[in-house]
Amino acid sequence: MAIERHLNDTVHVTNLEWFVNWSRKSSMWPLGFGLACCALEMIAAFVSRYDLARFGMEVARPSPRHADLMIVSGTASKKMIPAVRRIYEQMAEPRWVIAMGACACTGGIYKNYAVVQGIDRHLPVDVYIPGCPPRPEALLDGILQLHAKVMKEQSIRNPRVTRVKVAGE
Amino acid sequence: MNQEGIRDRLVSKFGEDVVSDATMFRDQLCVTVTKDKIREICRFLRDEPDLAFNFLSFVGAVDNYPRTPRFEVVYQLNSLRHNHRFRIKVRVEEAEGGLGSVDSVVDVWPTADWHERETAEMYGITFNDHPDPRKLLLPEHWTVFPLRKDFPLEGTDDTPDLPPQTN
Numbered sequence: 001m002a003i004e005r006h007l008n009d010t011v012h013v014t015n016l017e018w019f020v021n022w023s024r025k026s027s028m029w030p031l032g033f034g035l036a037c038c039a040l041e042m043i044a045a046f047v048s049r050y051d052l053a054r055f056g057m058e059v060a061r062p063s064p065r066h067a068d069l070m071i072v073s074g075t076a077s078k079k080m081i082p083a084v085r086r087i088y089e090q091m092a093e094p095r096w097v098i099a100m101g102a103c104a105c106t107g108g109i110y111k112n113y114a115v116v117q118g119i120d121r122h123l124p125v126d127v128y129i130p131g132c133p134p135r136p137e138a139l140l141d142g143i144l145q146l147h148a149k150v151m152k153e154q155s156i157r158n159p160r161v162t163r164v165k166v167a168g169e
Numbered sequence: 170m171n172q173e174g175i176r177d178r179l180v181s182k183f184g185e186d187v188v189s190d191a192t193m194f195r196d197q198l199c200v201t202v203t204k205d206k207i208r209e210i211c212r213f214l215r216d217e218p219d220l221a222f223n224f225l226s227f228v229g230a231v232d233n234y235p236r237t238p239r240f241e242v243v244y245q246l247n248s249l250r251h252n253h254r255f256r257i258k259v260r261v262e263e264a265e266g267g268l269g270s271v272d273s274v275v276d277v278w279p280t281a282d283w284h285e286r287e288t289a290e291m292y293g294i295t296f297n298d299h300p301d302p303r304k305l306l307l308p309e310h311w312t313v314f315p316l317r318k319d320f321p322l323e324g325t326d327d328t329p330d331l332p333p334q335t336n
Contacts, residue, residue: 078330079308085331113315113324114307121330 017156024068024094025056025150028143031067032060033087036074038101038133045136055143064090069146071139072123075103076116088123094160096150098142099125102132170219172198175255178220182213189260197256201241204259204271211277214246214255222246222255225274228284230261230292234318238262240294242271261294270295291316308332 004011030052034042046052046060061067064087076084088097099119102108105128107117119125126149129142153160170178176198180188183206190201202210214222226245233239240261247254261269273296274281285296286305293314296302303309310332313320 078328079306081330082332112322113313113320113328116330 017154018151020155021151021153024155025147027056028068028096028147028150029059029061029066030057030069030071031064031087031091032062033070034073035076035080035084036101036103038073038104041133041136042071042073042100042139045139050136050140052140052143055140055147057143064088065092067091068094069096069098070123071098071100072104072119072125073100074133075108075110076119077114078116079114081116081122084119085122094155096126096146097123098127098129098139098146100129100139100142101134102130105130108132170251170253172196172255175214175220175253176200178217179210179213183210197254199256199258201258201260204261207244207257207259208272208274208277210257211244211274214257215277219251220248221250222248224249225278225280225284226254228274228281228288230288230294230316232292232316232318240269240292242288242294244274268293268295270297272297273299275300290314293317 003013034040044050046058052058057069064070068091070088070091072084088095097119099105103110103115104119107115109132111117116122127142127146129138131138134142172193176188176191179200179202187203187206187210188200189203192199214220224247226247227243228245229243231241231243233241238260240263241258242261244257245254246257259271261271263269271294273285275285275296276298282299282301283305285299286301286303288294289296289299289302290304290307291314304311307315311328313325313327315324315328
C-alpha cells in the first residue's frame, strides 16, 4: 500500500504543503524586539526556565531581515509606530505578528492621546495574547496557537501576502 | 539657610515688588516672582556664596485654567553645597492669538534645556532665547499641547498615529 513499506521505512512520504508548513513552524525566528513591560515576560520565556528552544524558536534576531515573527510585546506609543511599521516592512515574507498583552491588543489601560489603541490598526495580527502582562506560559500557548495556524496555511497554492495597512484605508 | 532667610535675601536684593506671593506649606516656602526678572533672580540664587543653588532639580508648569493668569512655571532649586532647597514660580499669561512666554534659564543652568523643551511642548509656553527650541517627547507633526486642562485625554484629530503622508 504505502510506498514506505516497500523501502523498509527508510523514507517518509507526505505532501509538499504540509512539509513547507512544518519546516516554517518548526524553526520560526522571532525578532528581538521589546516595547514595554511585556518584554520581560517574553525574555523569561526565552531563557532556561521556560525555554522557547523547545519549539525551535531560540534564535531571536536583532535584524528584521532575518526574522519571521514579530512579537509586539507592550505599549506602542504613537511616537514609536513609524519605527514599528518600518521594522515590519523590512521583514521577509512569510511573516507573522503576535500581539502580546493588553496594550498591544487594544491599548490596554492607556486610553489616551499618546498610545496606539491596538497594534492591529497598523499590522496584520495573527494571534492575540491577553494579560497584563501575560505569563510566559500564555506566550508559549499563543506561539503554539500560531504554529497550529501555520500548519493550516495553503503555503503553496495560496501563499500569504501581508501588507502594512495605510492610514485611512 | 532656612526658607524665610532665602526669601529675605531675594527681597533685599531685588526689592519688595519682585516677590508677589509667598506661600508656606509643610515648612516649604513657595515664592512667586515677577516674570521679567526671572533670569537675574536665578543667576543671583546660583552665584551668591551663602545661597549657592548650583543644581536645578526641575522645571515644570501648572495650568490653572480657567483662572488668569493661566500658567505658572515652577523652578525647583537645590544647593548641593548647603543642602537646602527652594521653589520659585513665575506666572505666565496666555497671550492673545499666540503663546505665553518666559525667559529661558538655560544659560544659568544648562540642565534647564530638556525641562524647558518638555514644558514648552506640553503646555504651549515659549521660552525666550532657548538654544534648541524643538519638541522633546511628542511627535514633531503635533500642534496640540496635551497637558493643558482643556485638552481631551483621549486625544483629538490633531493627534494622529502617523505623520501626514508626504508623497
